[in-house]
Amino acid sequence: MSQTTQQLDDRRAEGSSRHVGDGRTPVQVRRRAAVRRRVTVWGLGVLIPVVIVAVWQLLSQLVGAYLLPEPLDVARKIVDDASSGAFWGDVWVTLVEVLLGFVLASLAGAAAAVFVASVPLLERLLMPYIVGFQTLPKIALAPLITIWVGYGINSKVVITALVAVFPVFVNVLTGFRSIDRDALLLMRSLRASRTQTFLKLKLPAILPYLVAGLNIAIVFAIIGAIVGEFIGSSNGLGSVILTRQASIDVAGVFSVLFYLSLIGLALSYLLEGVTRPFLAWSENRDS
Amino acid sequence: MPELTANDVAPVEGAQVPPSEPRSGDEVIAMTGIQHTYLAGNGEEIPAVGDATLRVGAGEFVSIIGPSGCGKSTLLKIIAGLVHPSAGDIRVQGHSPADVAPEYGLVFQAPNLLPWRNVAANVGLPLEINGVGRRDRERRVEELLELVGLQGFGRKSPRELSGGMQQRVAIARALTTDPPLLLMDEPFGALDAMTREQMNIELQAVNAELGTAVVMVTHSIDEAVFLSDRVVVMSARPSRVAADLPIDLPRPRGQETFGSAELGRHANQVRAVMNQAGGH
Numbered sequence: 001m002s003q004t005t006q007q008l009d010d011r012r013a014e015g016s017s018r019h020v021g022d023g024r025t026p027v028q029v030r031r032r033a034a035v036r037r038r039v040t041v042w043g044l045g046v047l048i049p050v051v052i053v054a055v056w057q058l059l060s061q062l063v064g065a066y067l068l069p070e071p072l073d074v075a076r077k078i079v080d081d082a083s084s085g086a087f088w089g090d091v092w093v094t095l096v097e098v099l100l101g102f103v104l105a106s107l108a109g110a111a112a113a114v115f116v117a118s119v120p121l122l123e124r125l126l127m128p129y130i131v132g133f134q135t136l137p138k139i140a141l142a143p144l145i146t147i148w149v150g151y152g153i154n155s156k157v158v159i160t161a162l163v164a165v166f167p168v169f170v171n172v173l174t175g176f177r178s179i180d181r182d183a184l185l186l187m188r189s190l191r192a193s194r195t196q197t198f199l200k201l202k203l204p205a206i207l208p209y210l211v212a213g214l215n216i217a218i219v220f221a222i223i224g225a226i227v228g229e230f231i232g233s234s235n236g237l238g239s240v241i242l243t244r245q246a247s248i249d250v251a252g253v254f255s256v257l258f259y260l261s262l263i264g265l266a267l268s269y270l271l272e273g274v275t276r277p278f279l280a281w282s283e284n285r286d287s
Numbered sequence: 288m289p290e291l292t293a294n295d296v297a298p299v300e301g302a303q304v305p306p307s308e309p310r311s312g313d314e315v316i317a318m319t320g321i322q323h324t325y326l327a328g329n330g331e332e333i334p335a336v337g338d339a340t341l342r343v344g345a346g347e348f349v350s351i352i353g354p355s356g357c358g359k360s361t362l363l364k365i366i367a368g369l370v371h372p373s374a375g376d377i378r379v380q381g382h383s384p385a386d387v388a389p390e391y392g393l394v395f396q397a398p399n400l401l402p403w404r405n406v407a408a409n410v411g412l413p414l415e416i417n418g419v420g421r422r423d424r425e426r427r428v429e430e431l432l433e434l435v436g437l438q439g440f441g442r443k444s445p446r447e448l449s450g451g452m453q454q455r456v457a458i459a460r461a462l463t464t465d466p467p468l469l470l471m472d473e474p475f476g477a478l479d480a481m482t483r484e485q486m487n488i489e490l491q492a493v494n495a496e497l498g499t500a501v502v503m504v505t506h507s508i509d510e511a512v513f514l515s516d517r518v519v520v521m522s523a524r525p526s527r528v529a530a531d532l533p534i535d536l537p538r539p540r541g542q543e544t545f546g547s548a549e550l551g552r553h554a555n556q557v558r559a560v561m562n563q564a565g566g567h
Contacts, residue, residue: 182399189367189393192416200412204403281403281444 069251077255091259093236097153097225098218098267101160105217108161109168110210117176134170138163139223142231156228156236163224167216175209176202208282211275218267222260313345314378315468315500316366321375322525323361335361336372337525345467346498350511352557353521353529353564359504362521363470366502367391380467391468392461392499396476398453400445400460407432407441410459417464431459434493451482458490462497469494471503475510484545487513491540508561512553513540520557522564529564532556 024032053071060068069077081087116123142159149155179202187197229238237256244252323336335358343349351359364370365377368384379389392413400409407428408415414424432438435455445453454474461469474490475483487510494501494514505511511518515534522529534553536544544550 180399182395182397183401185369186393186395186399187416188369189391190413190416191388196416200416201401204401207403 066248067250069254073251074254074258077251078258081252081255081259087240090235090237090240091263093153094222094225094229094238095263097156097160097228097236098221098263100157101224102164102218102221104157104161105164105221106168106214109165109213109217110172112165113169113172113176117173123173130170134166138166139227142227145228146231151232155231156225156233159228159231160221160224163227164217164221167220168210168213171209171213171216172206175206178209179205208279211271211279214271214275215268218271219264222264222267226260314342314381315345315347316341316343316377316379316502318342318366318377319375321362321365321372321377323358323365323370324373325361334525336365337522338527339375339521340528341519341531343468343500343502346500348494348501348503348514348516349519350515350517351502351504351519351521352506352508352511352561353526354523354561355506357521357524357526359521359526360472363472363502363504366468367393367470389468390464390466391470392458392464392466394454394457394461394469394471394474396473398445398450398457400453400456402445404445405441406437406443406445406448406456409445409456410441410463412460413463427463428459431463434462434496435459436489449482451478451486454478454486455489458493462493462499465497467500469499469501471501473504473506476506483507483510484542488541490514491538495539508554508557509545509550512536512550512557513544518553518557520560520564530560532560 056068056071060070065073116126138159141162145159145162146155149158183201183205184197187201192200225236226238226241229236230242233239237260241253241256244250244256318339318341321336321339321341322334324332324334327333335356339358339362341349341362351362353359361370365372366379366384366389368379368388371385377384379391380387382389400406401412404412407425410431411424411428414427419427428441429438432441435458437452437455437459440448440452440456445456448456454477458474461471475486478486491514493499501514503511503514512534513536518532518534519528520530520532521527532553536547536549536553
């Protein structure tokens with residue numbers, strides 16, 4: 001129930017001021033119910049992590065702390081990593097790979113989609129290849145890229161971009177296809193130039209699709225960077241995972257996973273914050 | 288299709304005349320023997336427009352009515368220069384639309400507003416494309432919003448408006464450049480009956496005030512009769528002009544015109560021609 005309706009209902013209830021059995025008005029009853037509901041939500045919010053940690057603790061004692069470290073050990077490792085300069089260096093390397101790959105993928109994907117969409121014949125000719133390449137797991141190309149580009153940061157950036165480019169490309173292409181035919185006819189009837197049609201109709205129309213593609217791409221970029229580092233690298237969070245795996249430092253691996261999800265969350269929120277102002281018009285009215 | 292009785296046919300006879308002369312001397316549209324054939328997906332040639340000859344004078348309101356798929360919308364696109372006819376001659380304001388892009392406003396069945404622009408920016412779009420400066424644009428948009436009864440709505444988003452209001456925005460947009468010709472493709476087809484009548488009355492007032500020639504494709508006989516100086520009935524595909532009926536109802540026409548016996552008589556005449564021309 002929306003707030004205004006709630007208030008209205010409350011006022012109406014006060015007007016009638018009928019009393020329930022124990023002398024409380026219906027308003028009081030309803031307010032108390034609302035408070036109870038809020039307490040329940042808060043309680044569950046606290047309870048769920050507590051239960052998870054408790055079960056984790058229990059499991060770790062069951063299977064042995066060397067396979068599943070205790071929550072406290074992981075927490076300690078996370079704090080240790082945070083105060084280690086070398087670790088931040090690895091975070092930095094991965095972050096650079098992710099961001100460079102992401103930017104490269106975004107530019108290339110969007111540009112390719114704009115190009116393909118502007119030549120209908122090209123789109124029809126290329127579609128089978130695009131679909132075919134899309135179904136190929138790009139990660140499988142990582143070893144090839146390493147052969148071609150080498151073991152430095154470049155190969156990680158290329159792998160990252162390769163993994164992240166398709167969601168951008170396919171989404172933008174879908175965006176172009178979704179443009180209303182009558183809207184295009186309108187632009188023709190107004191004798192708009194190609195540039196005007198692009199800037200005033202096509203670009204705003206594909207924007208929600210582009211942003212949806214970017215949101216997937218940023219997640220894919222992190223996968224790409226980590227896998228790239230798995231294939232062969234001496235720094236970055238992917239290589240930290242491998243090193244810690246080699247020394248069976250499970251708590252250490254958990255710590256890296258924690259930082260990776262932190263990076264993912266931060267980048268996603270950042271992207272959303274940057275793109276939201278452009279998309280106000282396409283948001284659901286009821287939300 | 289119901290069988291025709293003598294009564295049905297009787298009033299039609301007077302209508303089987305060559306296209307009536309436009310109200311004024313200046314012709315906005317002159318099309319002679321227009322034919323249009325399009326290629327279907329399977330490569331089959333489909334003759335949509337068989338032979339259309341039509342004249343529209345300055346400030347004249349002409350409705351085109353006919354069975355579904357008779358090429359009414361194609362005819363509108365030919366006038367707009369968006370489709371080139373297979374054969375025949377067409378002049379809009381004295382030029383071939385293929386050579387000189389004609390000046391016209393276009394209104395579709397859907398309002399077709401750009402959702403990322405507010406109402407004022409939608410109405411101002413044609414001016415923006417023509418490179419009109421911002422201050423002139425704002426002044427003109429204000430005028431037009433007032434004309435269609437939407438003053439104060441400029442900053443609203445299109446989706447905050449009802450269907451009828453959105454279509455008024457579309458009409459305002461089509462009129463921003465003050466074109467001598469307005470082309471409308473079933474503009475009120477998606478509206479409920481009440482809103483539709485209201486919109487008809489308002490469009491009639493706007494047309495009277497601006498003196499813009501209008502060619503409107505519609506499926507509603509009452510709407511066609513209420514608004515038009517002439518109702519052009521097309522036959523089934525490949526379509527020809529089956530009748531060109533002058534509507535001499537006095538203007539201004541208002542709410543009371545809708546229920547009038549005069550309008551009913553004209554509507555029956557149109558209905559009879561349509562039945563004769565091959566059902567709908």
